[in-house]
Amino acid sequence: MQSVFASKTAKKLDPYVPGEQPQHSRLIKLNTNENPYPPSPKVKSAIESKLDRLRLYPDPESTELRNAIAKRHHESFCKENVFVGNGSDEVLGFCFMAFFDPDSPIIFPDITYSFYPVYAQLCSIPYRLVPLNEDYSIDVSGMKQKAGGVIFANPNAPTSIALSVSEVEEIVKAHEDCLVIVDEAYVEFGDESVVLLTKKYKNLLVVKTFSKSHALAGLRIGYAIGEESLIQTLSDVKNSFNSYPLDCLAQAAALACIQDDKYCNQIIKKVCATRERCCDELVKLGFSVQKSSTNFLFVQHKTVKAEQIMSSLREEGIIVRRFKNERINNCLRITVGTDYEMDILLEELKEILCAG
Amino acid sequence: MQSVFASKTAKKLDPYVPGEQPQHSRLIKLNTNENPYPPSPKVKSAIESKLDRLRLYPDPESTELRNAIAKRHHESFCKENVFVGNGSDEVLGFCFMAFFDPDSPIIFPDITYSFYPVYAQLCSIPYRLVPLNEDYSIDVSGMKQKAGGVIFANPNAPTSIALSVSEVEEIVKAHEDCLVIVDEAYVEFGDESVVLLTKKYKNLLVVKTFSKSHALAGLRIGYAIGEESLIQTLSDVKNSFNSYPLDCLAQAAALACIQDDKYCNQIIKKVCATRERCCDELVKLGFSVQKSSTNFLFVQHKTVKAEQIMSSLREEGIIVRRFKNERINNCLRITVGTDYEMDILLEELKEILCAG
Numbered sequence: 001m002q003s004v005f006a007s008k009t010a011k012k013l014d015p016y017v018p019g020e021q022p023q024h025s026r027l028i029k030l031n032t033n034e035n036p037y038p039p040s041p042k043v044k045s046a047i048e049s050k051l052d053r054l055r056l057y058p059d060p061e062s063t064e065l066r067n068a069i070a071k072r073h074h075e076s077f078c079k080e081n082v083f084v085g086n087g088s089d090e091v092l093g094f095c096f097m098a099f100f101d102p103d104s105p106i107i108f109p110d111i112t113y114s115f116y117p118v119y120a121q122l123c124s125i126p127y128r129l130v131p132l133n134e135d136y137s138i139d140v141s142g143m144k145q146k147a148g149g150v151i152f153a154n155p156n157a158p159t160s161i162a163l164s165v166s167e168v169e170e171i172v173k174a175h176e177d178c179l180v181i182v183d184e185a186y187v188e189f190g191d192e193s194v195v196l197l198t199k200k201y202k203n204l205l206v207v208k209t210f211s212k213s214h215a216l217a218g219l220r221i222g223y224a225i226g227e228e229s230l231i232q233t234l235s236d237v238k239n240s241f242n243s244y245p246l247d248c249l250a251q252a253a254a255l256a257c258i259q260d261d262k263y264c265n266q267i268i269k270k271v272c273a274t275r276e277r278c279c280d281e282l283v284k285l286g287f288s289v290q291k292s293s294t295n296f297l298f299v300q301h302k303t304v305k306a307e308q309i310m311s312s313l314r315e316e317g318i319i320v321r322r323f324k325n326e327r328i329n330n331c332l333r334i335t336v337g338t339d340y341e342m343d344i345l346l347e348e349l350k351e352i353l354c355a356g
Numbered sequence: 357m358q359s360v361f362a363s364k365t366a367k368k369l370d371p372y373v374p375g376e377q378p379q380h381s382r383l384i385k386l387n388t389n390e391n392p393y394p395p396s397p398k399v400k401s402a403i404e405s406k407l408d409r410l411r412l413y414p415d416p417e418s419t420e421l422r423n424a425i426a427k428r429h430h431e432s433f434c435k436e437n438v439f440v441g442n443g444s445d446e447v448l449g450f451c452f453m454a455f456f457d458p459d460s461p462i463i464f465p466d467i468t469y470s471f472y473p474v475y476a477q478l479c480s481i482p483y484r485l486v487p488l489n490e491d492y493s494i495d496v497s498g499m500k501q502k503a504g505g506v507i508f509a510n511p512n513a514p515t516s517i518a519l520s521v522s523e524v525e526e527i528v529k530a531h532e533d534c535l536v537i538v539d540e541a542y543v544e545f546g547d548e549s550v551v552l553l554t555k556k557y558k559n560l561l562v563v564k565t566f567s568k569s570h571a572l573a574g575l576r577i578g579y580a581i582g583e584e585s586l587i588q589t590l591s592d593v594k595n596s597f598n599s600y601p602l603d604c605l606a607q608a609a610a611l612a613c614i615q616d617d618k619y620c621n622q623i624i625k626k627v628c629a630t631r632e633r634c635c636d637e638l639v640k641l642g643f644s645v646q647k648s649s650t651n652f653l654f655v656q657h658k659t660v661k662a663e664q665i666m667s668s669l670r671e672e673g674i675i676v677r678r679f680k681n682e683r684i685n686n687c688l689r690i691t692v693g694t695d696y697e698m699d700i701l702l703e704e705l706k707e708i709l710c711a712g
Contacts, residue, residue: 002592003455003585005535005559010454015595023415035411044407047605051400054609055391055571060374086442090598097478098366099359122453122596179361203361215411218604229359236358239371240478242446248574249403249605253410 009122016118019321028344030335031319033186033296035215037267037338039257043216046256047249058248060239065251068258069223073195081198081225083234084254086245088185088209088222091234093119095151095205095224098237099179100125104148109138111328113153113183125149132159132327136290136298140167144174153183155191158323158333160292162191169197172204179230181205188213188268189275190293195225202227212295213268214257219250271295275336281346285353300331304353312352318345365478372474375677384700386691387675389513389542389652391571393623393694395613399572402612403605414604416595421607424614425579429551437554437581439590440610442601444541444565444578447590449475451507451561451580454593455535456481460504465494467684469509469539481505488515488683492646492654496523500530509539511547511649514679514689518547518649525553528560535586537561544569544624545631546649551581558583568651569624570613575606627651631692637702641709656687660709668708674701 002011019032066079085091096119100106108116110129120127130142136159138152150171155162172180172194184206187193198204205226211217224234238245257264275297279289282299290298301309310322310332321333336342358367375388418440425440426433441447452475456462464472466485476483486498492515494508506527511518519527528536528550540562543549554560561582567573580590594601613620635645635653643655657665666678666688677689692698 001585001588003535003583003589005455005586006589007453007455007457009457010589010593013592013596015592016599017595018413018416018599021413021415023419029412032413034413037411038408039410043410047403047407050574051403052394054395054399054574055393056385057374057377057388057390057567057573058576059377059379063379086598086601086603090601093597097363099361099363101363101365118596122593179359211413217413218406218410220414220600220603227359229357230361232357233359233362233366236369236371237366237478239373240369240474241449242442243372243374244576245442245446245601247442247576247603247606250603 009124013121014118016115020319026317028318028337028341030337030341030345031321033212033294033335034217035212035267035271035295036336036341037215037270039215039253040260040263042256042260043253046252050248050252053248056248058244058246058251060243062246062251065255065258068255072258072261073225076199077225080228080231083224083231083238084246085222085238087211087220088183088207089115090245091207091222091224092181092183093122094234094237094241095181095207096120096123096125098233099181100149102126106149106151107143107145107147108151109143109156111136111156111159111325113157114323114325116151137161138163140170143171147175147178149178149181150175151181151183153185154194155186155293157186157294158296158298158321158328158331160290160294160296160298162293165192165194165197168194172197172201175203179203179205181207183207185209186212186294189272189295198226205230210254210257214254214264215267216253216257219253221246221250221254271336274339274342278336278342278346285346285349295336297334297336298331299334301353306330306332309349309352313345313348316348318348365480369477370474372471376675382673384674384693384697386693386697386701387677389568389650389691390573391568391623391627391651392692392697393571393626395571395609396616396619398612398616399609402608406604406608409604412604414600414602414607416599418602418607421602421611424611428614428617429581432555433581436584436587439580439587439594440602441578441594443567443576444539444563445471446601447563447578447580448539449478450590450593450597451537451563452476452479452481454589455537456505458482462505462507463499463501463503464507465499465512467492467512467515467681469513470679470681472507493517494519496526499527503531503534505534505537506531507537507539509541510550511542513542513650514652514654514677514684514687516646516648516650516652516654521548521550521553524550528553528557531559535559535561537563539563541565541568542650545628545651554582561586566610566613570610570620571623572609572613575609577602577606577610627692630695630698634692634698634702638705641702641705651692653690653692654687655690657709662686662688665705665708669701669704672704674704
């Protein structure tokens with residue numbers, strides 16, 4: 001029930017609903033695209049080294065972390081090209097406040113990260129939806145239409161499908177007079193990042209996260225890379241809302257991860273190998289499976305309804321995700337877990353589909 | 357430099373400037389009201405027990421923590437009366453979005469937490485300032501004037517002066533038709549909380565933090581207590597911005613602190629004892645010192661300018677805070693440190709004032 005004191009903005013909100021996060025269960029959790037492997041073992045000692053600083057405010061500028069992120073992407077980047085926040089969700093929220101206006105409709109695909117329309121509502125930003133192509137790929141020419149701002153996930157979610165760098169560049173070039181935000185939450189699992197294009201295009205901002213590839217969903221670290229004045233504007237918005245959204249342990253953990261790229265690449269490779277193997281198995285079971293450039297699979301069974309598969313899996317202790325959007329409500333999004341978890345999933349699917 | 361793509365909102369921002377947070381220095385830091393003592397020793401093991409969960413998203417509802425906070429305040433509270441966020445700064449930011457409207461000016465004291473006008477700007481909320489009385493206390497009758505919303509810190513910052521529970525109640529009663537937010541960041545250091553008044557008044561929301569009394573500034577945990585529908589509205593706003601602003605380690609640490617109230621009360625008592633002793637010494641040195649109900653002292657020297665004292669202290673490695681607001685720009689806000697730190701401060705002040 002909403003408060004009688006709710007603001008006009010609050011009254012009209014239809015909040016985002018995150019995937020279920022059971023805290024004390026033995027479920028096989030394939031519903032929120034977490035990495036099945038733990039983060040770099042260096043994270044633990046990095047956190048322990050900061051335990052005597054908990055009484056002090058963290059660095060509001062996250063200087064060390066921003067420097068490390070910059071250099072990880074290219075020697076030509078510096079901390080002034082990097083904004084960090086409390087997960088890429090907060091970074092995206094700040095982007096809507098910082099770059100989009102209530103009198104200038106933005107565009108995004110009709111099927112994409114379902115938080116975008118929620119941010120738009122919170123910030124009173126009108127938007128137009130650009131329908132995906134029939135094959136669920138992003139309609140590049142549709143995304144080139146005149147707009148007050150552009151945002152899309154690449155690879156897209158929950159479809160798992162990626163645009164190429166040159167396709168993204170085409171969209172960015174078409175929007176010289178407004179900002180294009182590319183949300184690369186999943187890019188490390190198979191697609192090429194467009195981060196370096198921010199050197200060439202002042203109207204491109206790339207948003208990324210430590211939650212998936214770096215296995216740090218529990219610590220909430222996201223970032224944006226772009227031209228300096230974009231970062232300054234994001235920073236102004238952040239400093240008008242919360243000076244220190246990244247706590248001292250999260251900053252230390254992210255830094256440790258960045259400094260252990262080798263480990264990170266290993267777990268990404270493992271996830272991708274499991275994904276490819278499962279993809280083949282799922283096809284054998286009668287699923288159509290989109291070509292995934294992410295750590296999840298977007299699937300639809302030829303005969304059995306998604307809703308039925310999902311609830312049968314749930315009974316067996318496996319949770320996956322389904323979305324309400326009409327175009328995809330017969331599809332499932334399945335996070336790639338460990339080989340062990342995926343073997344159990346495949347076994348259960350076999351039983352469910354035979355029974356069905 | 358601001359981006360050419362900055363939104364109209366972003367263009368007009370004048371962000372909050374937090375106190376300096378040197379990360380690797382030996383300065384005596386009396387500038388941002390941190391607790392000089394570490395948090396409960398139970399925090400360490402609580403954090404360590406969660407290190408194997410970093411790959412997973414935290415509980416977006418912070419259920420355990422909200423339950424514990426509710427019960428800590430009174431058995432009649434439940435988690436539905438508690439909203440938690442990334443420091444009380446984020447909680448306050450959500451409050452401005454959730455309860456105040458652009459067509460209805462709010463009121464707050466002319467001298468108070470300087471983040472309030474910044475939130476107002478971000479959310480396009482107009483405001484009227486209610487001047488403090490000559491003695492820097494909040495003008496209770498001025499705060500009863502008709503408004504679209506009310507917010508003030510109690511004890512107030514940076515003045516350190518508290519209103520009594522009955523004075524706060526008077527303000528709340530005068531505003532039946534709008535929300536009154538009382539920011540109790542410092543209340544544990546000497547004032548009585550008005551949390552229990554939220555049972556009686558549906559238009560009262562109390563905001564609190566783990567940063568000061570619980571010595572957890574580094575982990576960013578704040579909360580609000582009030583009637584259920586107020587909390588639901590705050591939650592809708594949060595879920596339209598960032599599903600998981602409190603990471604898993606912060607949730608665990610705050611829970612451990614709550615469960616060790618005895619330790620927390622001990623460090624609060626120590627800070628208060630040091631404060632009283634220093635207050636007397638500062639008076640002897642020619643300062644006028646406001647009666648503090650907080651973990652800081654708000655002082656003005658009878659002859660020597662605040663700016664000069666501050667820069668002389670800085671040369672000796674001691675940082676304190678001064679604010680630009682004209683009415684108080686000859687005052688200093690000095691955080692109460694350990695006895696050892698305060699003895700060094702007092703020694704340096706003696707030297708500076710004799711030299712001056």
